Amino acid sequence: MTPAETADRLVLLGLDEARARAFAYEDDLRGAAYAWHTHERHQLLYPLAGTARLDVDDASFLLPPQRAALIPAGERHATSCRDASIISIYFDPAAFPCSVAAVRIFEIPALLREMVIYARRWPVARRPDDATANTFFAAMADILAPLLDRGATYRLPRGRTRPVQRAIECALRDVASADLSRAAAFAGATERTLRRRFREETGVTWRAFITRARVLRAIDLLTSPGASVTRVALDVGFQSLGAFAAAFRAVTGQTPSEFRRAAGSTPGDDER
16 A cells, blocks of 8 residues: 555544554555555554464564564554455553563464454444453463563565665565575665675675575465475575575574474475
8 A cells, every 4th residue: 555545544443543552453455555554552463363464664574373562552554465365453651561662573372362363343433441451462472471572583685775675676576586686786786785784784695685585485485384394495595405494493493394394384294
């Protein structure tokens, strides 16, 4: 969506005008991409299925079904549902049990996952004096708060200047064949200058960024039914399963097969 379309959509949904202190919203626009926007409430964003993308000013995050994001009230962000089925829970910051200074990505436990699913019965228009709903959302917030300091971030830095941002854009178009010389040309910089500025702005080398980007793309692919670890490794640009497994574990703490099983994906033919 364009910024204007996003603004119109959010006004239509009435998320910032709700009278209840907490409520659930299940996005019915599969594949929608919302332009930059903010909310007056904290947003717990959870992909029930598929993988969602969350962008903030200095980073991008991929959210597979095992992970959720808490976006602080007032945080400028953009979201892409991609193939994901998204449920969001909105909390009034004044009623939340702790302060939230930045976006947090965390592993969602089974209990909280089931609570998010159950909360769909209390949408944006629910009665603010519903005692059962109020107690439920208060308990959910109490469970959520201690989780905010845990878990992997699934984060990709965005860069501060346009040349570095354009180089990242070029790389993410096709991570399997991402190449420094091509990215430098796209960014209008020399390879030497891009390499130096990239590390200064992102805190990582170009090679480390590409490896991480390939792992995050693999996370996206591994949540698909019938995903093959071998096929995914090749599709994202790894030349050996050993290198893929090592890089994947470094980012997620799991092997690709363990991750796929946790995501509930059916193994590919080469792993049955």
